[in-house]
Amino acid sequence: MSVTQSEAAAGGPGLFGTQEVSAGTPHVVGRVEEVPPGEGRAFVVDGVQVAVFRLRDGSLHATQAACPHAGGPLADGQTDLDVLVCPLHLYTFRWTDGTSPGGAASLRVYPVHEESGQLVVTV
Amino acid sequence: MTAVLGGRPEGVSTLHFAMDEADGIDTRQRLVVIGNGMAGARVVEEVLERGGGDQFAITVFGEEPHGNYNRIMLSHVLAGEEHEDDIVLNSHDWYADNGVVLRAGVRVVRIDTHAKVVHAADGTTAPYDQLVIATGSRSFVPPMTGLYQAEEQLIPGVFGFRTIDDTRAMLAAAAEHDKAVVVGGGLLGLEAARALQGHGLAVEVVHAGTHLMNQQLGAEAGAILAKSVEALGIVVHLATRTTEVIGPDRVRGVVLADGRAIDADMLVLAAGIRPVTEVALMSGIEVERGVVVDDQLRTDDPDVYAVGECAQHRGELYGLVAPVWEQARVLADLLTGTDPDAEYHGSRTATKLKVAGVDVATMGISRPERDSDEFLVISEPKRGVHLSVVVRDDKLIGATLLGDTRKVAYLTQAFDRGTPLPEERIKLLVDLSDGAAEVGVAELPHDSQVCNCNGVTKGAICEAVAGGCGSVGAVMDKTRAGKGCGSCKGLVKQVVEWAADGDVVEDPAASWYVPGIPMAKPELMAAIRERGLLSPSAVFAALAPGGAEDAKSKMGLTSLLRMIWGKDAVQENDAKFINDRVHGNIQRDGTFSVVPQIKGGVTTPAQLRKIADVAEKYEVPMVKITGGQRIDLLGVRKEDLPAMWNDLGMPSGYAYGKSFRTVKTCVGSDFCRFGLGDSTQLGIDLETRFQGIESPAKMKMAVVGCPRNCAEAYVKDVGVVAVGNGKWEVYVGGAAGASIRKGDLLATVDSPEAVMELSGRFMQYYRENANWLERTYDFVPRIGLEKIKAVLLEDSEGICAELDANMQQSIDAYTDPWGQDGKAPATPGQFRTALPLVELPLVPVR
Numbered sequence: 001m002s003v004t005q006s007e008a009a010a011g012g013p014g015l016f017g018t019q020e021v022s023a024g025t026p027h028v029v030g031r032v033e034e035v036p037p038g039e040g041r042a043f044v045v046d047g048v049q050v051a052v053f054r055l056r057d058g059s060l061h062a063t064q065a066a067c068p069h070a071g072g073p074l075a076d077g078q079t080d081l082d083v084l085v086c087p088l089h090l091y092t093f094r095w096t097d098g099t100s101p102g103g104a105a106s107l108r109v110y111p112v113h114e115e116s117g118q119l120v121v122t123v
Numbered sequence: 124m125t126a127v128l129g130g131r132p133e134g135v136s137t138l139h140f141a142m143d144e145a146d147g148i149d150t151r152q153r154l155v156v157i158g159n160g161m162a163g164a165r166v167v168e169e170v171l172e173r174g175g176g177d178q179f180a181i182t183v184f185g186e187e188p189h190g191n192y193n194r195i196m197l198s199h200v201l202a203g204e205e206h207e208d209d210i211v212l213n214s215h216d217w218y219a220d221n222g223v224v225l226r227a228g229v230r231v232v233r234i235d236t237h238a239k240v241v242h243a244a245d246g247t248t249a250p251y252d253q254l255v256i257a258t259g260s261r262s263f264v265p266p267m268t269g270l271y272q273a274e275e276q277l278i279p280g281v282f283g284f285r286t287i288d289d290t291r292a293m294l295a296a297a298a299e300h301d302k303a304v305v306v307g308g309g310l311l312g313l314e315a316a317r318a319l320q321g322h323g324l325a326v327e328v329v330h331a332g333t334h335l336m337n338q339q340l341g342a343e344a345g346a347i348l349a350k351s352v353e354a355l356g357i358v359v360h361l362a363t364r365t366t367e368v369i370g371p372d373r374v375r376g377v378v379l380a381d382g383r384a385i386d387a388d389m390l391v392l393a394a395g396i397r398p399v400t401e402v403a404l405m406s407g408i409e410v411e412r413g414v415v416v417d418d419q420l421r422t423d424d425p426d427v428y429a430v431g432e433c434a435q436h437r438g439e440l441y442g443l444v445a446p447v448w449e450q451a452r453v454l455a456d457l458l459t460g461t462d463p464d465a466e467y468h469g470s471r472t473a474t475k476l477k478v479a480g481v482d483v484a485t486m487g488i489s490r491p492e493r494d495s496d497e498f499l500v501i502s503e504p505k506r507g508v509h510l511s512v513v514v515r516d517d518k519l520i521g522a523t524l525l526g527d528t529r530k531v532a533y534l535t536q537a538f539d540r541g542t543p544l545p546e547e548r549i550k551l552l553v554d555l556s557d558g559a560a561e562v563g564v565a566e567l568p569h570d571s572q573v574c575n576c577n578g579v580t581k582g583a584i585c586e587a588v589a590g591g592c593g594s595v596g597a598v599m600d601k602t603r604a605g606k607g608c609g610s611c612k613g614l615v616k617q618v619v620e621w622a623a624d625g626d627v628v629e630d631p632a633a634s635w636y637v638p639g640i641p642m643a644k645p646e647l648m649a650a651i652r653e654r655g656l657l658s659p660s661a662v663f664a665a666l667a668p669g670g671a672e673d674a675k676s677k678m679g680l681t682s683l684l685r686m687i688w689g690k691d692a693v694q695e696n697d698a699k700f701i702n703d704r705v706h707g708n709i710q711r712d713g714t715f716s717v718v719p720q721i722k723g724g725v726t727t728p729a730q731l732r733k734i735a736d737v738a739e740k741y742e743v744p745m746v747k748i749t750g751g752q753r754i755d756l757l758g759v760r761k762e763d764l765p766a767m768w769n770d771l772g773m774p775s776g777y778a779y780g781k782s783f784r785t786v787k788t789c790v791g792s793d794f795c796r797f798g799l800g801d802s803t804q805l806g807i808d809l810e811t812r813f814q815g816i817e818s819p820a821k822m823k824m825a826v827v828g829c830p831r832n833c834a835e836a837y838v839k840d841v842g843v844v845a846v847g848n849g850k851w852e853v854y855v856g857g858a859a860g861a862s863i864r865k866g867d868l869l870a871t872v873d874s875p876e877a878v879m880e881l882s883g884r885f886m887q888y889y890r891e892n893a894n895w896l897e898r899t900y901d902f903v904p905r906i907g908l909e910k911i912k913a914v915l916l917e918d919s920e921g922i923c924a925e926l927d928a929n930m931q932q933s934i935d936a937y938t939d940p941w942g943q944d945g946k947a948p949a950t951p952g953q954f955r956t957a958l959p960l961v962e963l964p965l966v967p968v969r
Contacts (some may be wrong), residue, residue, distance in 0.1 A: 001801075036950040038697025042957045049960040053493055056660060056672060056697070065958055073713035073957030076701040076761075080674040087701040090606065092674070100605060 129190025129214035162431025163257030169455030188228035198314035269518025280374030312393035446470035487521030576607020610861030639673025659698035689936035708779035718778035724752025791828035798828035799938035800845025856903030
């Protein structure tokens with residue numbers, strides 16, 4: 001059993017390959033304080049698991065929750081202002097467009113912003 | 124035969140619009156390069172690479188009509204192994220495409236340094252702002268009678284060996300002739316001899332020196348080489364000169380100084396090279412043997428530079444390509460302003476080549492020069508092998524490898540970097556460790572895997588180098604080689620150096636403790652102490668370029684700060700790797716492993732019962748006995764960790780950290796009938812004392828009660844062996860992971876207390892001096908056992924008390940992370956799942 005397959009079955013980002021995605025709908029997933037500075041936390045947003053990160057400069061980012069390389073839990077990864085590092089094999093991904101300098105497949109990134117202390121993710 | 128090498132197909136012409144024609148003004152400076160050989164063209168390449176195309180309008184004069192080609196490969200063209208088209212480095216098109224004006228086939232006769240104008244033989248001129256002289260060298264023509272016909276023309280049948288035209292002429296002649304004499308038994312002469320012999324000619328080599336390749340080899344090695352060359356059927360005449368050419372219309376033979384005459388219809392002059400300095404000389408620029416330049420490769424005229432074989436730097440002339448490329452880099456840094464302080468400080472030349480079918484590698488000096496120099500020679504004339512090294516003050520200053528160059532990568536590194544040498548000097552030349560033949564990098568098959576973790580082959584590394592990766596770091600980033608367990612890093616480096624043929628940029632980052640902060644560890648530690656930086660974010664803000672944090676540096680900094688400040692270090696969870704955030708080892712599906720502390724591998728029925736209960740309660744997919752004599756509960760969900768720890772009631776075994784891990788023991792004197800010391804108790808005491816200590820990489824220990832080594836103490840970072848009469852041996856730097864190394868005996872001590880003290884002192888020295896992720900098996904050989912002994916046993920640096928105190932500070936800062944975070948999370952959601960829609964564990968349940 002591979003991690004990526006089962007994730008697709010569980011309604012993860014793998015589904016996007018086969019499903020038309022429109023502009024998306026904003027969803028409140030929690031409060032900003034739930035994501036400690038520099039770390040990530042995973043949320044389920046409208047049936048999709050999303051990793052939300054609050055960087056040390058306060059900026060927010062959201063990506064698919066499982067690494068496209070081998071399904072690693074990205075919310076457990078390390079961050080700086082440029083990249084996210086997956087904890088399993090240390091592939092890096094750019095916040096700007098989800099691409100990987102190390103050559104892994106690209107990450108899906110989702111719009112995320114703060115509204116009066118609430119985290120709002122658009123999927 | 125007169126085709127222009129790297130030329131443009133006939134009929135193609137370039138319309139070159141100079142910028143002043145296009146829009147009236149070209150504000151760029153004019154850079155003129157005299158010489159289109161390997162040095163001149165390389166300077167242009169390096170300048171363009173630094174964006175110099177926008178700064179400079181570049182003009183290159185080349186005396187030959189050809190594009191730029193690889194002169195080193197001419198002997199291969201002569202041997203018929205390469206086609207001449209394959210040695211083209213930059214074709215005429217390349218110059219046109221890069222906006223560089225190539226004046227091929229145009230010789231420069233004079234520089235007017237006052238008017239800053241270059242005068243060419245065809246009457247044209249070229250003004251310059253900056254000028255580079257790269258006129259190279261020409262074949263030395265030794266004096267002999269009958270060599271010239273009228274007007275200083277060499278008589279037919281005499282050849283130099285310097286240019287593609289020389290090579291073409293020799294190839295044409297070789298097809299028609301039977302017998303050749305080569306003057307010169309150096310590298311070039313022997314290559315010419317071997318190549319001509321391959322075309323069916325009988326070849327004799329006349330060499331003025333007393334042994335072949337006397338520039339690079341000592342007399343014994345030269346004698347062995349002569350035997351190998353003669354075994355190929357090439358006749359060698361030593362210590363004599365060619366005094367006369369028998370002619371007069373064409374070459375019919377030569378006469379030697381001792382009166383002997385040799386029939387020949389070809390005469391090849393390969394008796395060395397001389398720098399071409401006429402242009403500089405005629406223009407009033409200072410010339411000694413070559414054009415004299417300073418450390419910025421500047422001649423005595425501030426706008427005129429010289430590089431390559433024509434340049435004389437600090438009294439040295441260089442005839443090898445690696446120094447020339449170094450010079451080109453420095454000059455390009457200066458010209459473009461990329462590094463206005465760039466300096467060239469000379470090169471330590473090392474070369475590896477195949478001459479007449481024999482592998483030869485030389486570096487530095489070939490013979491001892493001082494009484495105190497160490498000189499080690501292995502001579503096997505029968506096999507054609509001669510190996511020697513010269514060591515001065517524990518540094519390799521010279522090596523000669525003839526007939527067997529397997530150790531060349533290792534020796535080159537020791538020579539270039541001054542890395543510590545093995546105590547037993549013979550290990551420099553012969554691998555004594557396990558009798559297994561060490562395969563040299565050159566002999567590795569293309570498809571052999573270098574990095575097993577990421578499946579990177581030698582071929583992939585070579586491709587990355589060919590694709591422009593100029594440093595080991597760049598190759599590692601590109602291919603991921605060496606980025607798994609890291610044990611192959613040395614080999615990756617060797618392959619890169621081999622593939623780049625010595626043209627490797629020293630990675631500045633290689634000496635940094637972490638990639639995001641440009642400081643070596645001692646410097647970084649001093650800065651952290653001096654400025655009182657307590658957290659990773661404070662370190663980034665104060666010391667990183669632009670204050671930018673770097674994800675891949677965070678873990679190393681967290682460890683370093685804990686080591687420096689102990690409990691005063693400010694913890695930042697985002698600066699920790701996930702293992703250290705949740706105190707477990709992450710598994711492939713995102714679950715974790717739980718390894719409770721079982722000191723010295725000694726447990727109790729009550730502990731086992733508790734572990735069994737917990738394993739059942741949390742449906743742990745696998746329970747496994749570890750190699751470190753503990754019990755591993757694998758496949759645990761992150762959110763279950765605190766409750767499991769609470770139910771276990773045992774402290775963390777630190778099986779996940781870059782830290783002190785475990786102490787394996789044997790059953791020692793209590794039970795074993797061979798036991799000489801109470802290894803079990805000592806192991807438990809060591810683990811109690813050093814539990815959880817952070818370190819640059821993991822530290823594994825073992826204590827055994829006798830030299831039977833049942834708990835493998837000889838291959839641990841620190842291993843302790845009872846040898847009887849109350850004595851214990853302490854070994855350091857052992858490994859039995861991806862690398863296998865027997866530890867070095869640090870000392871034999873009298874008591875368990877002394878073991879504890881010395882182990883702690885060694886570990887603290889390692890913690891303070893090792894690079895991030897550098898295991899002790901690399902650290903100990905890097906520092907050198909003698910040095911470590913002097914520091915730790917004789918207190919040669921007066922730091923033992925400080926080391927002991929610093930270690931004690933870390934010991935005092937220990938808290939059990941399970942007991943602490945289990946009760947109150949360090950950050951909100953510390954143990955929340957990171958894959959909420961994936962039902963973990965995915966690992967198979969056994």
